[in-house]
Amino acid sequence: MTISTDSKPGDDARGEKENKERVVPTLASIAERVGVSANTVSRALRAPNTVRPELRKRINIAMEELNYVPNRLAGGLSGTRTDIVGVVVTSLYYSEFASIIDTLQSSLLEHDLQVMLANTRYNPDQELKLVRSILSWRPAAVAIIGIDHPPKVVELLKSSGIPIIEMWDTSGPVIDTAIGFDHQAVGAAQARHLIDRGYRTLAFVGSLRENDRRARKRLLGLETEAVKAGITPVITCTEPIGGSPDLGEKLALHVLQTHPGIDAIVCNSDVVAFGVMRGLRNLGRRVPEDVGVIAFGDNEAAACITPPLTTIRPDRERIGRLTADAIVARINGGEPQTTIVDWKLVARESTQREATDEGG
Template sequence: MDGEPKESGDIRRLSSVTLAEVAEAAGLGESTVSRVLRNEGSFSRKARARVMEAVERLGYVPNRIAGTLASAGSRLVAFVIPSLSNIVFPDLLRGASGVLEANQHQAVFAVTDYDPGREEALVAAMLAWRPTAVVLAGFEHNEGTRKMLRASGRRVVEVLDLDGEPVDIAVGFSNRAAGRESAAFLLKRGYRRIGYVGHDLERDTRAGKRHAGFCAALETAGFPLVDRQINAGPSSVESGRQGLEQLLARSPGLDAVYFSNDDMAIGGYFHCLARGISIPSQLAIFGYNGLDIGRVTPQPLSTIRTPRVVTGQVAAELVVSNAPPQMVDLGFELIEGATA
């Protein structure tokens, strides 16, 4: 107990070490110490060794927040993404982080839970840090969000969609085209009584665009969608399993079902296994995203594979190179699989 006040005092002391104190301990000017700690500009190997020895001895922690706010050209890149439970977005961040780190930029992120109002608040909070760029999913934002982005003077990269007008740069693929190609594949295989299982299409606007493209292609071919089951909330394996059960209870004569993504499709696959429904002879299943789990199921999932990691890489490359406004179409790949 006697040691607690001393420990607390030590913690306060460690947290209050300043750049000036490091400079004094190293016998160097503050500007030299700052260059060493940022690893920018000119300094000698001997100066670096003296600075790092002083940093270690004093327990100095650089105030990155103060340095970021003080500079309009910060090296932060803000990602405002809908979800972390959906593997799409961790893959996007994984692709971007390697490029950013190699170019001495730092990714920070916030999660909107597909809520446009929350996205607007988070964009405002991120812009207060004066990041180099803001990266967002899709084109559907509140008007307040769009106004902030346009007025910010920051680079803006909208990813994972090309069906819309970008604020600045867009990197991704057409979700409507992915929906159309999925429908064309099922029709080519001879399926005619087709249903749909999905999650909240108003919140997940990219899933909504795929659904619209899919339905339009079926209509054009003369075989409109027979039935659909839209479950509230985010996509999940459980939601996909429940959704297919509900859909087949109403429309037992379906011969194929298109799912909003692979999470949902894997849930549908599990439902078929549990109920003894033969895939694809009794019911075909088609997903979207090309997740790893879909490749290792007993019957590999028929799906669209999207370039999520590459999307992150390209977005980061355009940011660090200060590229001009543009739209980059990375396309997608149809995986025939064994479920359709």
């Protein structure tokens, strides 16, 4: 295989000799070449069966030869609607929302809808800026993570007049349509699970960004449920940085130093739990015998680490697919509605206490 790296971007141009200045072809140039009006070319694209087959074929050939790519800025400006769907997520790290985006975008593709992505990184100012930016492209719809947005964001989204799908969280007032689940219930389930398994001294650990409202809801659920059982969990969190194994390890060391009696740790994410378990190992604490660990997210590695991690599995692909469905439905005049998507507590070894000294 010969690899030559000096490829001039432009010296291919086998058609137009004098292609010094690349001329991006327009509908009009296609029309001229074929000898019809621009509108006929437009029709050949949008409503092919209104154009004579023979003519249509000639038009298609011309478009192919000139490498015509329609200008959707013009199309969108002229027509009523674009085929953009704005997608706003709060994070792209790890697997948190990647697979939602994955299924969402591939489902939308079937309807010829194009994703415009924005990542707020849990920064509300950025969220406003990005939502504004996305709306300026006059998208057909917007899908956004969460239901807790700055007031201005809500105002903008509402006044845009397009379908707004809020994903991931459904516990609260919604702008239009929501698809997700109740995070407080997740926290409660985590607490219940640990208590049922005989754990008694709970800690919550992780990166709890101020604007990660979902994490706060889970924590609230955890506390509420624990208090019911007469337990007050220890909270150890960091604010600014995101979750990572290293953070988990650090927090595990810290929390067990300050509260040696802790026998169960709830992690804000699986990735943090990975580090927590490493930290526990370094401290000589056995999981699950000495300390139980439960997390949230069901990262792809959760079942592969030692011991396998008990965690919460949200059905991300379902959320992605249902969001795409909802977008299409709403665009076609369907009614707004809120859909709860199931999640599962996947009990693995990390919370499997051998002997339950006190029954749950």
